[in-house]
Amino acid sequence: MTFVTMAYIVILNPLILNTPDVDGNTLAGTAVAASTALTAGVMTILFGLVTRLPFAFAAGLGINAFLAFSVVGTVTWPEAMALVMINGVIIVLLAATGLRKMIFDAVPVQLKLAITVGIGLFIAFIGFVNAGFVTATNNPSPPVDLGIGGSVASLPTLLFVITLLLGGVLMALRVKGAILIALVGGTVLGAIVNAIWPFGLNFGLTGAIVGLPDLSLVGQVDFGFDLAKVSGVALVMFVFTLLFSNFFDAMGTMTGLAKEADLADAKGDFPRIKSALIVEGLGAIAGGGTSSSSATVFVESGAGIGEGARTGLATVVTGAMFLIAMFFTPLTSLVPGAVAAAALVLVGALMLSQIKNIDLSDFRVLLPVFLTATVMPMTYSIANGIGAGFVSWIVVNAFSGRAKTIHPLLWVVGVGFVVFFARGPIEALFGVA
């Protein structure tokens, strides 16, 4: 069950990661698809065997969006993937030394969950923009508009809307693999419409449908950063953001899923948490090493949990299916971007559902949760949202008589974020920008 809800990532990941890097190079689509399936398969099986928890792994849409929209504007793809690996090594070290668990405990459960909610809104917003459903007006006001001049007036955007509604109906009917079926349905519809009124879709398959996977991207990482082209400060900032996104998304998602599986206690702790956190870091290393971007816990694992999955057996089965999917990756190149964008919105909606686990009756909780979730899409940055949530949580609680409830580590992270938000002026002050 979890596999069918997650299989779309093998199609979507190459479409997100096809942005040109600073040198104008892109990652080959079928190779990214094969790497994505391989990494998801191996990491999911490893996680299932080690932790016996019903959570599956694949390339997270939040992090790959950050790589595609922010990081590769400054560095090459092999360098970006090296940064993902460095992020993974830090996560493993934090987890192995117990520091990650300490941070896990220091962060209020509401903020952990809000991060997953915010990433959901962010992913959905990316989908809306990629499909041309939300467009920039290039005017000060309104800054954005719907479609073209307020109308859905292009075939790709219409295809997006239809695929979104199709997926929505299938999900409402609890059809297994709703997102995957919507992607196939949207692609078939796109092919038919394109045959009648060509709108630029290319359905030319160059090779066989089933074939040996193209694993040429495995090991294509470059740690030799050219410091003449990219400042050390920028690299540190990238790793910092990757770390915050990866770390806190996984934290929120695991907490929410453990709750759904009735495996968590009141504080959100669940069994074998330390090994879960270590394997999660290994997922980042594996994802970077195969150029498929960090493999992390998928919120869609909730689908399997909803159907009764409670143990690692379900996880191992999901992983094995990804390894089989690796042999079908040539098919993934057929899906149009507007169709894939609909999947982003559907996944965004799923991630938003974590909000049901947050009690929003206290404004001290409501404001930071709201800021975490809204700042991410509005500034196109996961890190900004996390930072807004942390800083506002600390300030509002500290000045409303609850300073004692704030964990010392939270203060440290909060100060880190203040520096992060002021990095422009700080860099200018030290002459590094």
Ligand SMILES: Nc1nc2[nH]cnc2c(=O)[nH]1
């Ligand atoms: N938690 C989580 N689930 C996902 N499902 C698809 N992408 C993601 C992601 O980035 N994070």
